[in-house]
Amino acid sequence: MSSARPRTRHTAPSVRSARLALTVPAALLAAALTACSGGGASGSAARDGGDGKAPAADISVNLRGKAAAPGGPVKVTLAAGKLTSVSVTADEGGALAGKTSADGRTWISERVAAPGTAYTVEAKDADGGSDTATFRTAEAEKVNKLSLAPGKNTTVGIAQPLSVVFDHPVENRAAVEKALKVSTSNSTEGSWGWLRDHSGKDRVDWRPEEYWKPGTKVTLAAELNGIDTGADGGWFVRDYATTFTIGAAQVVKVDLDGHRLSLHHDGKQVFQAPMSGGTPGGDKASWRGTAVLMSKEGTINMRSETVGLGDAYDKMVDYSMRLTWSGMYAHAAPWNSGHFGNANRSSGCLGMSDANASALYGQVRVGDPFEITGADAKGTVAEGNGYGAWNVSWADWQTKSALK
Numbered sequence: 001m002s003s004a005r006p007r008t009r010h011t012a013p014s015v016r017s018a019r020l021a022l023t024v025p026a027a028l029l030a031a032a033l034t035a036c037s038g039g040g041a042s043g044s045a046a047r048d049g050g051d052g053k054a055p056a057a058d059i060s061v062n063l064r065g066k067a068a069a070p071g072g073p074v075k076v077t078l079a080a081g082k083l084t085s086v087s088v089t090a091d092e093g094g095a096l097a098g099k100t101s102a103d104g105r106t107w108i109s110e111r112v113a114a115p116g117t118a119y120t121v122e123a124k125d126a127d128g129g130s131d132t133a134t135f136r137t138a139e140a141e142k143v144n145k146l147s148l149a150p151g152k153n154t155t156v157g158i159a160q161p162l163s164v165v166f167d168h169p170v171e172n173r174a175a176v177e178k179a180l181k182v183s184t185s186n187s188t189e190g191s192w193g194w195l196r197d198h199s200g201k202d203r204v205d206w207r208p209e210e211y212w213k214p215g216t217k218v219t220l221a222a223e224l225n226g227i228d229t230g231a232d233g234g235w236f237v238r239d240y241a242t243t244f245t246i247g248a249a250q251v252v253k254v255d256l257d258g259h260r261l262s263l264h265h266d267g268k269q270v271f272q273a274p275m276s277g278g279t280p281g282g283d284k285a286s287w288r289g290t291a292v293l294m295s296k297e298g299t300i301n302m303r304s305e306t307v308g309l310g311d312a313y314d315k316m317v318d319y320s321m322r323l324t325w326s327g328m329y330a331h332a333a334p335w336n337s338g339h340f341g342n343a344n345r346s347s348g349c350l351g352m353s354d355a356n357a358s359a360l361y362g363q364v365r366v367g368d369p370f371e372i373t374g375a376d377a378k379g380t381v382a383e384g385n386g387y388g389a390w391n392v393s394w395a396d397w398q399t400k401s402a403l404k
Contacts, residue, residue, distance in 0.1 A: 057081070057129035061121055063113060063137070070115040070137040070235070071228045074098070076107040082126040083107055091118035114226035115140035115235050142234030144168045148220070148242045150367065155247045158213075159292045160367025161387050162206040162220055162242075170202045171230025173402035179224050182206055185217035193392070193400030195384045198325035203384060209394045211369065212246040219243045247365055252293075252330075254350060256286060256374025259341050261330070261350060263363055271363060273356035274341025276333070278348035280376035283309065286348055288377035291323040291370045292387035296361060302329075304347065312347055319357035323350075323370055324386040330370070332357035344376045 058079035063069070074088050074096060082104030088096040096109040096119075104126070113119065116139040124130045149163040150156045162182065170176055177192050190208040197203040206220075220243075224236035254261045256277045263271040278286035297320040304312035307327035318332040333351025340353065350370075352360070369390065372381075381388040389397060398404055 057083075057123055057125040057127075057131040059121070059123045059131045059133065061133045061135065063119075063135045064133070066136045067138040068113070068135045070113050070117075070140070070226055072112055074109040074113055074119070074121070076121060076123055078105050078123065078125055081105075081129075083123060084126050085122075085124045087120075087122045089120050089122075090114070091120075111223065112226040113137050115237055140235035140237055142168070143237050144170070144229045144234045145236075146222070146224075146240060148222075148240060150242070150244045152242045153244070155245045155365070157293065157365050157367030157369065158211040158246055158249050158251075159290065159369035159387070159390060160212070160244075160246075161292075161389055162218065163203065163387065164205070164222070165197050165199070165201050165203045166229070166233070167201070168233040169230065170204075170233050172228060172233075173204075175227055176224065176229060177204065177402045179222060179227055180204070180206070181221045181223060183219045183221075185215075186213060188212065188216055188218075191398045191401050192403075193383075193389060193397050194402060195389075195400065197384045198382075198386070205383075205387070205389050207389050207397065211249070214246055214249050216246040217243070218246070247367070250364065250368045252360070252364065252368060252370040254370055254372040254374075256288065256344060256372065256376045258374070259339075259344065261352075261360075261370075263360060265363075271359060273352050273360065275330075275350050275352045275356075276336050276339040276341075276346050277344040277350055277374070277376060278328075278346050278378070280344055280378075283378065284312075284347045285376060285378035286344070286346075286350065286372065287324060287326075287328055287379060287381045287385075288372045288374060289380035289388065290390040291328065291372060291381045292390070293364055293366050293368045293370065294322045294324075294386050295366060296321055296364070297329075302327075307348070309347055318354065319361040321361060321364065322386075324381060324388075326385050330357070330360065 060077045062075040076086050083100050086107040088109055096111050098107050098109040100107045115137050118136040121133040145167045147165045150160055173194055188208050190206050192204050192206050194204050220241060222240035225239050227236045249266050251264045252261060259274060259276060261273055261275050262269050278284050299316060299318045300320045302317045303314045304310055321330040323329060328348050330350040332354045334354055336346055336351045339345040380391050383389050383392055
């Protein structure tokens with residue numbers, strides 16, 4: 001008979017602390033070493049119960065103490081035998097899912113441990129034994145956050161991309177992009193593309209090769225909690241999500257040379273109006289290319305100094321429909337009525353009569369594309385100036401992914 005002291009089966013997680021192995025930076029080692037280690041023998045001697053009772057499981061965990069390094073997976077290893085279940089739960093709720101190795105000895109979480117979070121590990125083995133461990137990760141010195149478009153549970157036009165703007169720079173783009181999981185109701189394929197927002201912030205957009213199909217339901221699960229974005233960006237300390245639905249197929253076609261615009265619904269023209277675009281030959285010219293309706297802002301105050309045009313105007317403007325961050329709108333412009341249909345003489349916007357602007361405003365929705373053509377333009381809408389991704393070829397857009 002073995003001379004090892006028999007060990008009885010644990011009936012509750014609090015009976016003993018786990019025996020833990022640590023892999024953390026040297027700065028955290030001192031704090032980690034204050035954690036308790038499990039008592040008793042290990043290996044074959046400990047598992048020879050001798051008294052007929054189920055032996056205790058004997059696990060080690062790669063994280064321990066009160067300042068464990070976040071950002072890596074949790075690894076649980078059984079000294080002998082096979083694991084039958086492992087749970088890793090956070091103090092604020094939620095759990096880390098994971099997979100057990102083929103030999104049953106090791107379990108690794110699919111997601112990483114987040115900063116500033118206490119975790120409890122509970123494991124059971126095939127002999128009926130159990131063991132527990134606890135640890136807490138170090139707090140994040142800097143936290144990154146983001147904003148999402150479109151808004152949750154909205155219905156948007158066929159050109160609306162998924163757009164994520166980050167508060168701080170993102171150096172570890174591949175890790176962040178891998179955590180941004182897009183699913184659709186009809187298996188639409190698309191790609192993320194990294195760009196610089198008009199605000200100067202890092203941004204990543206997801207778009208299909210062509211406009212969305214009407215009725216598509218789109219979900220983004222941004223599983224970012226615990227992702228390190230880089231030295232200047234900091235850590236994410238939460239997940240994000242949004243869902244939206246694609247509405248009817250609507251396209252606004254703008255002919256700068258012909259001074260007219262028209263709305264097409266399911267391929268059929270349902271509205272047309274004379275208009276006046278931006279004065280050609282300088283900064284007041286309109287943009288060409290595909291712009292996406294960003295917001296319907298109603299009556300707003302427009303001031304020329306906000307878009308770098310000095311004191312050219314300061315007006316209250318009705319039926320304002322934003323097309324770019326740089327200040328191009330479609331809106332009512334009754335003061336310019338003498339040029340509707342025959343000349344481009346605005347300060348860059350697409351102006352119409354009150355009646356026509358009201359009619360268009362009532363029919364379009366955020367996410368509808370405005371396809372703008374004509375020689376009287378100052379260039380093409382940039383990808384970060386609103387939602388200009390449609391002006392980039394599909395092949396070029398795919399190269400903007402950090403995972404390509």
